[in-house]
Amino acid sequence: MPDGGVPVLAVKDLKTVFRTRSGEVHAVNKVSFDLRPGELLGVVGESGSGKSVTMMSLIGLLPSPPAEVRSGQVMFGGEDLLKVKEERLRALRGARIGFVFQDPMTSLNPVFTVGYQLMEPLRKHMGMDKPAARKRAKELLELVGIPDAERRLGDYPHQFSGGMRQRVMIAIALACDPEVLIADEPTTALDVTIQAQILELMKELREKLGMAVIWITHDLGVIAGIADRVMVMYGGQVVEQAPVRELFGNPQHPYTRALLKTVPSVSGERAEKLAVIEGQPPILSAEPAACPFRARCPQAFDRCARENPARVPVGPGHDAACFWDPETGGPRNV
């Protein structure tokens, strides 16, 4: 597992707000994290926890209005991505930062061939001429395990199956050899046997290319198998962050602990009754002045309603945003 080194991406106090007719939605609140070279950072959370919005904010992909990145700093290669001009951002996106989205059908353009869409970033960002781009496009399709690559370059997205389309998306994202790959629920729309293929492909590609990856998912199983480090998000905040084994073996935040218990497994012990997190995720209509999880938290006490806990170190490379200490079963001294 890669450790230490200068982070390729450093995010500090990122805050994103959506302005809607019925008021503001504080989707991301003071999110900070580092992405180290070559590591795979898993981001887990439920829908509405702010995991996708965080990553979209980083690279200016949110439509504004209604979105507004209100504060924060995103350092990438010595530049603050929140301050650079749109053209500069466009040059970075697709070239040095690649993306894979959840639904490969809606993120590929149905009226262009796959070959054209693969060659587009190569010609735009790398300045390749047509024959060179075509050669590289073929190599990329081979890299992601699409058989008969030469011929498939002329096919349209609808001629590919779901799993194959996702491979094409990965090929496009990798086209310009990015330093960072952001994958937003890339296997959620796929069947388990196809998901297994894509996860295996991802492991191979990381070994071969060594890029750093941010992998967003709600599936703890996927995270357990692929991530080096995990960040758990809830209510627009990072509530816990740890190396993967530490997080699953020694979860500290009550939300993480509950989440791990609600997920049944296919081979482990079978509980008679599933553990439940009662209640609903919070509605983020204002900047939270208290812990966003307190209404559903079995450990909540009076302080949780007065202050929003900051992330505090709780172990090696492990931090959690909680006033409660599972070791002592009482309040933490922070």
Next chain:
Amino acid sequence: MFDTRTGRKLVEVHNLKMHFPIHAGFFRRRVGEVKAVDDVSFDIYEGETLGLVGESGCGKSTCGRAVLRLYDITSGSIWLNGEEIGEADFHRLRPLRPTMQMVFQDPQASLNPRMTVARIIAEPLDEHTTLSRAEKTERVFELMDAVGLNRDFANRYPHEFSGGQRQRIGIARALALNPRFIVCDEPIAALDVSIQAQVVNLLEELQDRLGLTYLFISHDLSMVRHIADRVAVMYLGKVVELAPRDALYATPKHPYTEALLSAVPEPDPSIETRKKHILLKGDVPSPANPPEGCNFCTRCPKVMDICRKVEPPTFQVAPGHSVACHLYSETIQKTAGETAAIEAQESTQQGE
């Protein structure tokens, strides 16, 4: 395991086929058919949950809908509580509808956005009962209590609820007529992890309290392991394996079931990194043009010559555990000649 509840069959499905015609060309001629459900048989015992698992497009939802006779089936027979409903027409089906209900996947799409919760839940009562208005209101409140919805929300509209609460509305509506059999078609697929557990626990609680029988359709193998008593695995329109839950998860017999189970990521890094995944090659073939022989032969890691020619029959490998795979043909001594021929073929295959 399967006879621990009552041991009485509530639903019996024999050789169910549901084929959809494909029309093409200027005259819209019938050029083929999608064999969404192709010769499927299973029983569901009273009070149990039969899990029906498979990947998208395998025909599991079509199967669930066909069993409830939401389609006119192509052939086969369906018995519900001792009555044949596979052939029944609209007039005979209608009085039977209250006993069989459905919970749909997408609570957003299956609830009318212009109706209040109270009217949605009362609609089956309007259609099938002669209760007075006061009695209906009382029943609606009762149902809302049963599924954990606040009575004060009776006059709200579906969009005012979260996904999990909407699914509760759908469940309350399905329960309105005191059904005995409910088909749950991916009831938790659209919900968040922490909400899924709430809905699954509710379904289990209702089953215990009301003695319901479920056909639980899902692609989520770990959730099915939690809720089902027995599990049927479908692939390309056919049930390839059917077994009591523990047997299926501990000792899967069909190569597809094995691969499917090994593909599910475990939420535990120490298991997940040690686990050997069986990676299937390629994609599911089109149900309009299934391969010859066994439907799984194009992706099967244990494929033999016979699989590409002959469709495998279903073998009983243990009590209540059946598998449709040629690998198990030797365990059943049929006519001696046939068995010998198959064995000969197998040994040449294994010698490779």
